[in-house]
Amino acid sequence: MAWFKKARKPIAAAPKEKPSRVPEGLWVKCPGCAQIIYNKDLATNLNVCPKCAHHFRVSAFDRLRMLFDGDWVEYDKGLVSTDPLTFTDTKPYKARLKSSIEATGLKDAVIVASGAIDGIDTIVASMEYGFIGGSMGVVVGEKIARAIERAVDTHRPVVIVCSSGGARMMEGALSLMQMAKICGALARLDRARVPYIAVLTDPTTGGVTASFAMLGDLNIAEPKALIGFAGPRVIEQTIRQKLPEGFQRSEFLLDKGMIDLVVDRREMKGVIANAMRFMGATRVQPLPAAIAMPEVELPAEPAPQS
């Protein structure tokens, strides 16, 4: 998939680049193979270790850059939690929100945007693990529900890139209800026969798994991602024994029949585009010259849908 690795010119209109999960500095030690990797090599390889294919976590923003052909339009950027429960644990929730907003440049744990994926106009919701563990409160719920409703109205496919510890405790039962709200919207999307692809990345757990992460027309996981409902520690405490190696990892779920496929990040965009075409999505935007796909036979261009 050499076409995808090609460095592209920075996109003028896109927001400023956010730091990825790769530690600062020139060199990184890969947790997968202990090799020392040059940071730039990692970045051009979509934050996948060139030696062992260990997938580093990436930010919601980098995810959009990896998926979209070029520029994108962001929706509902200004939504922010009011701290409806005035929640305080060892620290006020308001303070946690503030530091997450400062650290990520986002107002909550998801970016929603539309743009072209291999020419197909797509709505993407990309979760930010760096924002309170990617947890889902009312803002994440509202933004994703709006994204799905927008997709129903305009007949555009939806991709949700999951990366979340689950429902956000600091917004209490309201967070729990976001699962119902989003699944309701997905029911309408399903009836409208609009494609929905769930991309499960490390980690995807709790209320996110038990709602939209498992409801894709396709559920696609990155390799070795932790995917589950209960967290491994909770399970170990319940059954009072160590969990087997690889339990709740992508390959385990694939083996148990819970996900459709495991895809290397470097192949992800191509697989998503193919899947969306299978589901009837069509290109409405010409491919930028830089990412022409020589290895793919292009079907005759049908009329745009909407």
Place this chain on the structure above:
Amino acid sequence: MALENLEFEEPIAVLLKEIEALTLQPRTDARDREIEVLRRRVESVRAELYRSLTPWQRVLVARHPSRPDLEDFIHRLFTNFVEIHGDRRYADDHAIMTGFADYKDRPVLLVGHVKGRDTKEKIYRNFGYARPEGYRKALRAMRLAEKFSRPIIVFVDTPAAYPGIESEERGVAEAIAVNLRDMMMLDTPIVVIVSGEGGSGGALGIAIGDRVLMQEFAIYSVIPPEGCAAILWRDATKKIEAAAALKLTAPDLLHAGIIDEIIGEPIGGAHTDPAAAAKQVDDVLTRMLSDVSALDGETRLALRYDKFRNMGRLGTDFRDEGS
């Protein structure tokens, strides 16, 4: 059967012991009068306690071992109950019970968690922790109700979905997710009553409906207070603080726009007078069922969608600062 006293009911327990001691003495008018005075004290102390329960105390009441459960409600409010079993995929889960019955001469489907009473039954019911099969059985039964246009009544009372290896292997997350999506579209009236513990996804997985009600001392939470304390405070003994912070009581949920109405309970909790508690459930249930049954299907489904869609309110729970 003597009811187990909760830790905060110690003042009541002391009085009850005094009464018990008196009843062992020879019967005299003076003794009887003293017992009567003490009984009234019990009532007034209980009323005082229950008027101002803390969130954690409500958690304890919601988990009371004698709290009326689905089987109690079936016994008191329904006739001709026929239990149906199994998900037709893998197994019959005993933590969720499904079946049909008559409710005031009208056939309905009943779905609910059961925790079990004695040790043997608790193990059989897996303490109310359902596995994927339970959620799949529930949906299968609910589809049956939809097919024959029968209303669905759900009683929610679970600590959580079962966090175990086989639960994960067989896709408990997928089972819950499918229920959330498909219950939203089930074309038949659904009334949900959170009667004990509404334990996060394990509760929500059968709790999508046209009306969601809560008994006065039930709780409904994104995570058990103990789990929340362990994660956020890194100290499980902070459960009392966590219970307060999570806003998991019925008045909290009503305030948040998540439930439609609170069903009152006898002073001292439903377990102190299950017949009276059932009567209070009956009154609200009758009214709610008749309200949602009066709607045509399309309207009902649109309203059900809006109901959950509006959880998390612009201007209240979040705001829009623009771009």
